[in-house]
Amino acid sequence: MAEEQQRIVLLDDEGQEHGFTMVDSLQLADNLYVVLLPETDPEHGAVIFRVDTDEEGEERLSEIEDDDEFDRVVEALEQDDEPGDDELQ
Numbered sequence: 001m002a003e004e005q006q007r008i009v010l011l012d013d014e015g016q017e018h019g020f021t022m023v024d025s026l027q028l029a030d031n032l033y034v035v036l037l038p039e040t041d042p043e044h045g046a047v048i049f050r051v052d053t054d055e056e057g058e059e060r061l062s063e064i065e066d067d068d069e070f071d072r073v074v075e076a077l078e079q080d081d082e083p084g085d086d087e088l089q
Helices: 066-079
Strands: 006-011 017-028 029-039 048-053 059-063
Touching: 017 066, 029 066, 048 066
Parallel strands: none
Antiparallel strands: 006 017, 017 029, 029 048, 048 059
């Protein structure tokens, strides 16, 4: 069954809106990560954010600044995309 993709709008530092489509998500250890594809320039590639919770309990998207953390997320996403037992043949 196909999963419905969610549209997300993010604001940049100048208050400009940018639309993204969430194409994947991944729970890794205690963190949730989302893969977003920009609507205006999808051939530029997707971006990965960590979902954090702020002081008010609101979810916020954070850039992954640690290279090792980013590499672990990419590796897990690539493994998740590999054909597995749950795929139809």
